[in-house]
Amino acid sequence: MTSTSLHRIVIVGGGAGGLELATALGDKYGKSDKFRVTLVDRSRTHIWKPLLHAIAAGSLRRSQHELNYLAQAHWHHFHYRLGEMVGLDRAAKTITLAPVIDEEGREINPASELGYDTLVIAVGSVTNDFGTPGAKDYAVPLETPEQATRFNRRMVNACLRAQHQHSPITPGQLHVAIIGAGATGTELAAELHHTAREIIAYGLDKIDPEHDLKIVLIEAAPRILPALPERISQATLKLLVDLGVEVRTNARVAEVLADGIRLADGQIIPSELVVWAAGVRAPDFLKEIDGLETNRINQLVVKPTLQTSRDDDVFALGDCAACAIPGYENNIPPRAQAAHQEAEFMLAQIGKRLAGEPLGEFQYRDFGSLVSLGKYSTVGSLMGSLVDKSFMIEGYFARFMYNSLYKMHEAALYGRGRTLLSVLSGSNRPKPTVKLH
Incomplete structure (x- = not known):
């Protein structure tokens, strides 16, 4: 000092x-x-x-x-x-x-x-791509709001392109490969299953979501959500598989290509959109x-x-x-x-x-871990100082707990009173009277 x-x-x-x-x-x-x-x-x-x-x-x-x-x-x-x-x-x-x-x-x-x-x-x-060839050129990380917005724009554009092109939709054209099945990758897979179909429902009748749309979740570890308890991993895997998400475990990515990814065993997974959500540094x-x-x-x-x-x-x-x-x-x-x-x-x-x-x-x-699977479910575990040992939660209670984490963050930024008032009234958070960005 x-x-x-x-x-x-x-x-x-x-x-x-x-x-x-x-x-x-x-x-x-x-x-x-x-x-x-x-x-x-x-x-x-x-x-x-x-x-x-x-x-x-x-x-x-x-x-x-x-x-x-x-x-x-x-x-x-x-x-x-x-x-x-x-x-x-x-x-x-x-x-x-x-x-x-x-x-x-x-x-x-x-x-x-x-x-x-x-x-x-x-x-x-920031995202750790471990020096994987092609990752920086062809995969979109999710570190910033700008990158998240960029991926969403690419997804919407891919659907519009498929709707208006004269040639048939090719294999891999509307496929999304998500590398990394931690919380971010897993949550994104579930959200995309719903939102991509919502986009297609707005008059994009040339696209058959059950046939043309495919989401592949790729994880190098033996199971998805490897950092979380195995019970959460198994429950999440079942939900994703029931939705039709293809889950690949024990799969290491060797290269990201312009139109897909190549695994370490030489297998090519065609995909127009690739998200890198594996590892941080x-x-x-x-x-x-x-x-x-x-x-x-x-x-x-x-x-x-x-x-x-x-x-x-x-x-x-x-x-x-x-x-x-x-x-x-x-x-x-x-x-x-x-x-x-x-x-x-x-x-x-x-x-x-x-x-x-x-x-x-x-x-x-450690108060536990929660994973939001969009409108389908929320799963997680509570542990640490709350109870003597962890226990699994899901459904509405898990969603409430997940939303509570965000409300704690908002309370730290806006105050507990204002945050509670916004929850009760449904009003928006305070904003400047002029646009500052």
Whole structure:
């Protein structure tokens, strides 16, 4: 910490954890002339990442769930800086921001440096394609709302193309291959089964959804949802198979082609649309940035205090942080519930830091896992501190619990009272009076 009168708290990354922390810190310290809270993000708006599969499928409108950073900063007394962090100088306590260029090639913000006294890195994760040939060229990842919107547009265009072409629909033309059967890939498969048929129902009578449309879910592990309990995996598999989704397990992708994918055994799966939803890693710029310790997937190694292992003034939380769980081999999983808990912990942690008190140690509470399968079902398990051991839930109760996770995120951003009022009245969340993005 510095001896200057103004303590600069900089949060890089406006995902679930970063934005919740910036909002809470702004509410607590933003009006004081002794503190300055700044959120840095390369995007202008925020969307809760677990919603991206629904945006990609077209079952959720992006505009209804976007939060504008500039408006949120105004309402909650923190500062928002449009930009992308590309460097760090720990000795000078500055981060480097890349220039911001608009769609027409004009510079919005020049390259710059931003000073900090307390730095929190919460830049999330990106898709890990493991260097698979063709993945970057032909597969669409689901990391951002823009990518989800791009996939949805490609899917609608594929249906329109099939409707208006003079030649018959060819095998693979309206096929969707989803690589990775974790939560994102599995949820997308179920959503697409419904929404693609909804698109076709709007007068695209040349397309037979039962014959022409096909969804293939591909997983290298022996079962889908490999990180979740086997009971959830089996229940989800049965539902997908009943819907007609083709599920391939023990199938490793060797190459993504322009019109399909090639498996390691040489088999070709024709597909016009390919989604890569297998594996995550922290952004490449974090790899050993200015001497900070990182692991094999670029995550910043942190102590139980969430301070990075080599610099007590730099914290990390969320998907970009490698935080060990005492008594377990694995680190805290990259889930929204983990980022939410870490943001709450960091609010108290920064308060202790500013008061010169000893810092606490983060304890992760696993409340279970939930998978939304669109309008068909929701399945999951509750565990951790709620009960002595996990138990499986499904149906309406599971859907209620799944929606509750999002409401917890909204409550952290808008306040519990406003969130409850919106649930009871069905009204929309607060929005700026003018378009800011």
